[in-house]
Amino acid sequence: MDLTAMGDALNTSWILLGAALVFFMQAGFAMVETGFTRAKNAGNIIMKNLMDFSLGTPIFWIFGFGLMFGGTGALIGGIDLFTTGGEGGWATLIFQTVFCATSATIVSGAMAERTKFSAYCIYSMIISAFIYPVSGHWIWGGGWLAQLGFHDFAGSTAVHMVGGVAAFVGACILGPRIGKYDANGNARAIPGHSLTLGALGVFILWFCWFGFNGCSTVALTDGAAEVAARVFVTTNLAAAVATVTVMCITWVRYKKPDVSMTLNGSLAGLVAITAGCDVVTPVGAALIGIIAGFVVVFGIEFVDQKLKVDDPVGAVGVHGLCGATGTLLTGLFAYNLENDAGAPAGLLYGGGFHFFGIQILGVVSVIAWVAVTMTIVFLILKNTIGLRVSADEEMMGLDQPEHGLTSAYADFMPLPHVLGTKAGEAAAKAAMAPSAPAAPAEAVPVSRVTTEGASASMHKVVIITNQSKFERLKNALNQIGVTGMTVANVAGCGMQMGAPEYYRGAKVDATLLPKIKFEIVVSAIPVETVVETAKKVLYTGHIGDGKIFVYDVVDVVKVRTGETGFDALQD
């Protein structure tokens, strides 16, 4: 074996290490997206993350790779069906496959908790087959941007911004989750169900980013190892500094250092440094980290509160905005370091406006490409098979209606999620209106209640019903003046039977179902009113509508005022 062959083997090992690490980012994305959303959608989100990779792998092999690398045309590569990886061989194929999948998986976060699974599978395949490969060809496949000298080392634009722009378009067209904005259009927090898993995801991503950026030298020989080492330093430094920056910003703006936003800050720094990690100094990397920190906080707020685009995990801010930012900043901070003979020089280091202009041109072009094509894709899906689940399915969580999964956490009973009392956008209203058709019009007299004597003035009403009725019932009770109530998760054992659900092919017993239990104590409001209101809201005519129990109450004490009885129940 000669020295050249040895060098090739060494370089191949570096690419393969990178491929494995970039694959593992799928685990990171899955944990971040699941942890930052609600337990009732956990199975669905996992499934989406798994499927975008599993569908993207064969699709990219069959079509995408050829479009991206199968020729040197300005706009597209060529046709290389069932590729063998071209000149770069198998190592290049696997390396490029995992990058493609990263881009596709970003979209799922912004569209989480309301997108149809079938639509998801389709648009994810389109991204891997066509959208990503075309702009990828422009940048990395010898296309027109590459020819102009556009510099995007490991994919701030080619991977992250492509994903982020698609995510933005998708979230716009989908509309916000029910309950995300109140009647006045103010954004409301919908906290994630496991920040611990979300944080694990961020750590996994950071770890894998050493492969994403570091192994993008795709070589170790002839000075590339030195570049890779510097890339490790700049990548890590930008991430760390962005994290610190975001922590400080949230500490000032929200009075306390915000956990989940700071976790986004790490990702912001990583995304932003990706374009220029090979051509900036550590000082440049730190500055890029600081800027990314500002961009992600104000960007997420802007998208969430001004544009009113609901992006549950911050994918647009992190991947879209910081991807663009990082690419542009490369035009400012690129520095001719030793070992980088042909590297571009940024505006701040005397490189002139030319290189910076090309960076701007590249960002704008790719935004346009992705925005236009993905708008078409999403609109076609919306008007054919539909892009969004029904409001009822969304309220219930996608795990059950989309996958027949009662809960991703079978031994725990997740709480129906907290929404304010004035949730008012159209979708929610439609979903939560009392189901008019068949509610029994005549009030069934609740006769015993009024004959109870002394304690008749105070009753406890206990309502046990499906968790999906939570919002609707709470709102209806609020409207008749019930302002205090206690809610708990219980399991109801009844005789109910529904359509059989399968878990791994075995039928799921339907004898113990998650239910929600409301306890309300009323005095001024007649118990009949409460019972009738609950009946109207809960009635569908199907098994599982629930039961209402009425009990006597001997006394009530409001601790703060010391009031008892009737008085204790008034606000």
Next chain:
Amino acid sequence: MDLTAMGDALNTSWILLGAALVFFMQAGFAMVETGFTRAKNAGNIIMKNLMDFSLGTPIFWIFGFGLMFGGTGALIGGIDLFTTGGEGGWATLIFQTVFCATSATIVSGAMAERTKFSAYCIYSMIISAFIYPVSGHWIWGGGWLAQLGFHDFAGSTAVHMVGGVAAFVGACILGPRIGKYDANGNARAIPGHSLTLGALGVFILWFCWFGFNGCSTVALTDGAAEVAARVFVTTNLAAAVATVTVMCITWVRYKKPDVSMTLNGSLAGLVAITAGCDVVTPVGAALIGIIAGFVVVFGIEFVDQKLKVDDPVGAVGVHGLCGATGTLLTGLFAYNLENDAGAPAGLLYGGGFHFFGIQILGVVSVIAWVAVTMTIVFLILKNTIGLRVSADEEMMGLDQPEHGLTSAYADFMPLPHVLGTKAGEAAAKAAMAPSAPAAPAEAVPVSRVTTEGASASMHKVVIITNQSKFERLKNALNQIGVTGMTVANVAGCGMQMGAPEYYRGAKVDATLLPKIKFEIVVSAIPVETVVETAKKVLYTGHIGDGKIFVYDVVDVVKVRTGETGFDALQD
């Protein structure tokens, strides 16, 4: 340093990378097995996964390695106590150790939730010391299968099928978990407690499989890097295609894409491609993935529903059946690729039946070897220290009786697991029969109840007792006609004292214990009957038997029908 020494160093680094990745599969298995089973056994499952590796490492070093690689006999290697890794040196020792541990850890999944911890430790050591090394010697140590030309590149048979067959034998001899099959022998779903962690485990395994297969070239020089790159591609492609295949099958068969089965699909593809990943084309890999997808779905159904062997995580289907399948398919799909001078050719590529026949012979021989030896091992264990925990311990979950761990999730209260009302296999019956010996024979009159006047006709009975009584009490109440009840987890603060439990050496306070609370409202069924039934079922004479409370109910409304009072409580 000369070129050869440099090549050796490069190759060593590849083996070591592989060793680290294959070690990390332990984390993947731990998460998959824990996530797919119930919260009450989580500590036990973790412990088993930790201990099979920790016991296997020294055992394999002392005994197993020598048996496997310490000579070139047809049947066994030799004796090389406290090995230094033989010719391959330390890198070979660590690399082979982590493969051995993978095989051992597979068994724990199929036998989860009911196997004695002490028995587990013993049979796990026997697998690492003897069972795995012997068949491993046949295949990789120069034994008779190796001499015949049997091809199992990274261990579809040597590692996975060995684990899968042992798992099958163990699950057969153990018998199913209580409640897994109903009175008619129909399989019932027992959903896992965290599909999120299960999915994380699958992603970790997939990531590490790049090391398992890719680094099994155990070299990078002399063309090996090219092979490794192709192995990355085929491994990834088979996994992705198998995942897609399983998703489609479950979508058709169960009407919805099943999350946990699809996760098994990824592992099925990975196991199946392992034998031939170095000698198949990407198209071959994709076909193997498709076939593995079918095998795993129908295989798991067959084991679960026809053979009625209870394998909680699908280890038999994934590792046993797909391990065999992948090895056999190598005999069909092996293709003489460039760089693979001596590689075998499969039946479909003109290799003739000879090679395929050897693959069949190898699979059958290894099945026979493992099945016979493990049957002996399990039967000896069963008849000496016992293989299975008591039914009471199983109902309670193994964490408490086996490890003194109240819960692996101390701040949450997992729900006692859902079982149908007609659970009827012998073990469960025995476990759940009212404890006859000392139940007070005379009915204690519940005098106050019948003197309550107007509302006497409806009562709420609240029963607070140990979570382990859940099944038994629910069944008993069903038998007296109580069909509706509400169950919740509560924490009981009492004066109860039991045997002290230790957590990290500090005594666990016994003042707040997880309890279960039943709420039943009855009218037609006399409250005395409910109380007496509960007393009989719950009575043991020990502290902690629980309390029963009776309350008046003013009214009940059944929402679906609008019925109130007595009528609302009838089915």
Next chain:
Amino acid sequence: MDLTAMGDALNTSWILLGAALVFFMQAGFAMVETGFTRAKNAGNIIMKNLMDFSLGTPIFWIFGFGLMFGGTGALIGGIDLFTTGGEGGWATLIFQTVFCATSATIVSGAMAERTKFSAYCIYSMIISAFIYPVSGHWIWGGGWLAQLGFHDFAGSTAVHMVGGVAAFVGACILGPRIGKYDANGNARAIPGHSLTLGALGVFILWFCWFGFNGCSTVALTDGAAEVAARVFVTTNLAAAVATVTVMCITWVRYKKPDVSMTLNGSLAGLVAITAGCDVVTPVGAALIGIIAGFVVVFGIEFVDQKLKVDDPVGAVGVHGLCGATGTLLTGLFAYNLENDAGAPAGLLYGGGFHFFGIQILGVVSVIAWVAVTMTIVFLILKNTIGLRVSADEEMMGLDQPEHGLTSAYADFMPLPHVLGTKAGEAAAKAAMAPSAPAAPAEAVPVSRVTTEGASASMHKVVIITNQSKFERLKNALNQIGVTGMTVANVAGCGMQMGAPEYYRGAKVDATLLPKIKFEIVVSAIPVETVVETAKKVLYTGHIGDGKIFVYDVVDVVKVRTGETGFDALQD
């Protein structure tokens, strides 16, 4: 490219792989520390783990690296602000950065659940900037210990013991968590909220330790690859044997194999082998593992129960004691293996007392250095901005007061943590005393209660209040003789408004708040006494004090004795 350059590239790739793996230890530490502590602090612990790395990275780059490697003085290195990594270049910088961060992150575990976040950020920066670099210079930077021949290959002392000693000093100065020791000073268990995540963390750490130790050869050429392979073997073997040892010890001492202590055992073995992993034989490694197993069990017990220093995750035992033990044992077990020309020989292999004496000197010196400086740092912090949160904040969990995070698990309702009834240390007392200032002095008559007739003798009192009142109320009820109660988590929907909390910049709705619900049935104890006691304890005058409900009880049955009514309620 020549052979030397190729070798350099290969060596650089090994260092970079190590850097990535050691970075990933942050995920392991985060999971271990979070999993072993309570859900109410999960967000805070994550944040601390994230920030020590994110603050440490720029700090070490700017200051620390220079102090450690910027010169060859006996005591400190030099000044090398904004270093480029010196002679070792960028690869050395990133490699050393992640080691530094490991040391810093260890401290957070021992000080978990009660340390102020702001104080944490400050002392963590001081460790990275100054404490760690100085002793690191002594050992690895050419300082006086290095010159004497002190051997600490990958940092048993330089990294782990430095962290462990700082952890010990911090935990001492902080004092124990409220409820950790009872009135007699006996340690009580405070179980972690997710042993599954804790176990995942241990698996991640073990995986990454192959990088920590194995890649500390910082080369592969000239025989280094062989050493690295041996390091993999010794590291793995010590960890496995230590795990087995701890399992056996706990099985004997606590009657059952303890899950969380056994997990600590793995880490103990890893820490202990780190100093001598390159110079001991596998047999030596196994012996070191056995000794580490004993040290960690008895060490944790000693710290916890004798010294009464509260170290929630066992960081002092694992990193401090086993770090010291491993360094000292290197002085006994070091063996001149082939390929290790200049390696030291331990006392047991004829190396004489000289080398062992230097190991002792090094350990003692570093303990003294860290103990003195960190005592100063912690005392200054304690007396300026404060080191510990208030008792109220601690009871509530740090997530809410420190980060405005209602819960890291928004869809679940973690249980208020279990504390015994006699919790008595000063801090807890102060925190839990009835808030004297404004409690209404005159007893509000609970008039209705006494006029209820027949069933007046038994009442159910239901108290719904803030979770933070749990301890206080339980203790007060115990004092008036209420010994049985049932506690559940509920969500209260009220009109309460507090200071707005932000989650990712969006306001968190305050309409559904986690509450705790006590249910008490009394007969001998007058219901007025219960109500008055609860009022006194709960009263603050602010919204959210809670409500008390009184109900009639028809009957009660104590299952164990068959007693009913009044008798059933007596102990």
